[in-house]
Amino acid sequence: MGRGRPRATRVLLYAVLAFFAAFYLMPVYVLVNNGLKSFREVSLSRMWAPPEQATLEGFGKALRELAPNLRNSVVLVVPAALVSAALGSVNGYVLAKWKFAGADIVFPLLLFGMFIPYQSVLIPLVQFLQWLGGLLPVPLYGSITGLVLVHVVYGIPITTLIFRNYYATVPTEIVEAARIDGAGLVGVYRNVILPLSMPAFVVVMIWQVTQIWNEFLFAVIVTSNPAQQPVQVALRNLAGSQIVEWNVQMAGALLAALPPLLVYVFLGRYFLRGLMAGALKG
Amino acid sequence: MRIRRDRALSALILLPSVVAVGVFVYGFIGWTVYVAMSNWNSFVPDLSFAGLRNFADLFQTPRFQIDLGNTLAFTLTFLAGCLGIGLLLAVLLDRQIRGEAFFRNAFLFPMSISFIVGGTVWQWLLNPSTGVNLLLESAGLGVLKSPWYTEPRIAIYAVVIAALWQMSGFTMAMYLAGLRGISDELREAARVDGASDLQLYRHVIIPLLHPITLSAAIVLGHISLKIFDLVFAMTGSGPAFSTDVPGIFMFETTFRGNRFAEGAAISIIMLVMVAVVIIPYLIYSTRTEAEA
Numbered sequence: 052m053g054r055g056r057p058r059a060t061r062v063l064l065y066a067v068l069a070f071f072a073a074f075y076l077m078p079v080y081v082l083v084n085n086g087l088k089s090f091r092e093v094s095l096s097r098m099w100a101p102p103e104q105a106t107l108e109g110f111g112k113a114l115r116e117l118a119p120n121l122r123n124s125v126v127l128v129v130p131a132a133l134v135s136a137a138l139g140s141v142n143g144y145v146l147a148k149w150k151f152a153g154a155d156i157v158f159p160l161l162l163f164g165m166f167i168p169y170q171s172v173l174i175p176l177v178q179f180l181q182w183l184g185g186l187l188p189v190p191l192y193g194s195i196t197g198l199v200l201v202h203v204v205y206g207i208p209i210t211t212l213i214f215r216n217y218y219a220t221v222p223t224e225i226v227e228a229a230r231i232d233g234a235g236l237v238g239v240y241r242n243v244i245l246p247l248s249m250p251a252f253v254v255v256m257i258w259q260v261t262q263i264w265n266e267f268l269f270a271v272i273v274t275s276n277p278a279q280q281p282v283q284v285a286l287r288n289l290a291g292s293q294i295v296e297w298n299v300q301m302a303g304a305l306l307a308a309l310p311p312l313l314v315y316v317f318l319g320r321y322f323l324r325g326l327m328a329g330a331l332k333g
Numbered sequence: 334m335r336i337r338r339d340r341a342l343s344a345l346i347l348l349p350s351v352v353a354v355g356v357f358v359y360g361f362i363g364w365t366v367y368v369a370m371s372n373w374n375s376f377v378p379d380l381s382f383a384g385l386r387n388f389a390d391l392f393q394t395p396r397f398q399i400d401l402g403n404t405l406a407f408t409l410t411f412l413a414g415c416l417g418i419g420l421l422l423a424v425l426l427d428r429q430i431r432g433e434a435f436f437r438n439a440f441l442f443p444m445s446i447s448f449i450v451g452g453t454v455w456q457w458l459l460n461p462s463t464g465v466n467l468l469l470e471s472a473g474l475g476v477l478k479s480p481w482y483t484e485p486r487i488a489i490y491a492v493v494i495a496a497l498w499q500m501s502g503f504t505m506a507m508y509l510a511g512l513r514g515i516s517d518e519l520r521e522a523a524r525v526d527g528a529s530d531l532q533l534y535r536h537v538i539i540p541l542l543h544p545i546t547l548s549a550a551i552v553l554g555h556i557s558l559k560i561f562d563l564v565f566a567m568t569g570s571g572p573a574f575s576t577d578v579p580g581i582f583m584f585e586t587t588f589r590g591n592r593f594a595e596g597a598a599i600s601i602i603m604l605v606m607v608a609v610v611i612i613p614y615l616i617y618s619t620r621t622e623a624e625a
Binding site: 064065067068071072075076078081082095098099138149151158159160161162167169171172173174175178203204205207208235237261265267268283287290297300301304307308314315316319323326327329330 | 344354358359365418422426428430435438445446448456507510552561562566584587588601607612
């Protein structure tokens with residue numbers, strides 16, 4: 052560039068970036084480093100020192116402790132993400148391509164649901180789940196089934212938003228052409244829209260899977276029985292306990308973070324799109 | 334004929350979601366308002382009308398006053414931190430950096446990790462007898478050692494550090510997307526006009542990023558007004574309620590103390606705070622979209 056002091060600025064630039072990278076990666080180092088230590092070796096004063104003898108003992112113990120809860124989280128996340136994605140897809144299609152009177156009012160009213168502090172619905176939610184569960188053969192309050200229902204409903208706004216914005220980019224001419232060929236609302240969806248929907252489904256599934264996996268407030272309120280609790284609640288119990296060795300706590304925290312972390316590592320591009328959609332930018 | 338059928342069908346498809354959200358969001362909020370104006374402050378439901386007494390009592394409660402102060406301090410520092418760090422990192426990353434993908438991912442991955450995990454790690458990292466203090470000491474920066482969240486006057490800012498770790502990547506990503514959308518011609522034009530890099534950013538680029546700043550501030554602001562998990566996992570209420578926030582107060586009042594009406598009142602105040610930020614933004618976003 053022929054500027055005066057490009058060299059020094061470049062060095063400074065990389066130094067600042069490296070400093071921040073170290074800051075963001077520091078917690079991961081601490082989790083891995085101390086998770087790999089034995090109970091005898093783990094100590095507050097040597098948090099940063101690498102293990103003299105790395106062992107999987109901490110991870111083994113954390114896995115035994117958290118295995119039922121990891122399983123609960125999987126049983127929760129898969130159906131909740133799938134159903135909320137399916138609902139979002141059909142809703143988004145109708146809102147993007149079949150604008151009806153009142154759609155401009157319904158849509159923002161739906162969207163508001165993703166911003167509310169969920170504390171403001173918790174008390175009726177518990178009462179409602181107790182009541183509805185009483186009418187059904189399966190209990191809803193205190194069960195993963197109930198939690199699936201909760202995540203499906205409160206997932207509708209964001210999934211609808213992502214699909215609607217995605218379908219808005221599908222040229223209306225394609226839809227018109229299919230209609231001239233005689234396809235109705237369902238036909239257009241099945242033959243035109245659905246085959247184009249894969250990218251949006253990937254974004255929505257990734258977003259919902261990480262959000263529901265990470266969610267804590269609904270989980271701790273709806274499932275009070277430890278056997279039914281998802282992994283974030285179990286981790287909180289593990290980490291808040293005085294008797295559990297902290298190498299196990301570190302290992303447990305890493306286990307609870309691992310699925311979303313893997314999603315991020317392998318599918319980060321799609322994760323980012325979900326993130327941007329949350330800011331209402333398509 | 335067909336069109337009329339399709340129109341009915343489109344309403345039918347939306348119906349389950351509209352009903353579900355109608356009940357779970359609007360119906361439940363209505364019921365929470367009703368509970369908040371009742372006398373249900375024990376394990377036995379008592380829905381007799383109490384008017385605004387629970388609200389009035391709350392604003393007289395020292396703990397709630399502390400909570401509002403904490404929320405304000407947390408929100409302001411968290412917002413300033415996220416916007417400042419996010420802009421700095423995005424601007425740096427936009428300067429043809431080798432290893433850009435590595436840095437970008439290093440800054441952004443904490444967004445994918447739960448607040449519970451984040452809170453758990455930062456509880457250790459900012460524990461005064463280990464973590465960051467050990468690092469500072471071995472780097473010869475012992476003067477910077479801090480009691481972090483154990484000192485009531487600064488405890489809430491220790492939580493802000495954890496929150497910045499988790500969320501500042503979000504602003505970085507938004508600003509970076511914005512910067513990538515600014516054409517090279519515009520930068521060149523400014524340079525030809527004799528603008529220095531600093532002037533280019535101050536007078537051309539940052540003003541162009543204002544809409545992003547607004548979106549990011551609203552998304553992050555509403556998150557910080559309702560923050561719960563991170564604080565709950567990291568410090569809880571903290572010494573002398575120094576890290577207490579309305580979310581934690583509501584949780585304990587309602588589900589530990591069985592004071593349902595009071596808990597409902599706290600949650601409605603949280604809702605109002607969030608609504609004041611979000612509703613104008615929702616109207617603005619859906620309007621500008623309709624015009625576009």
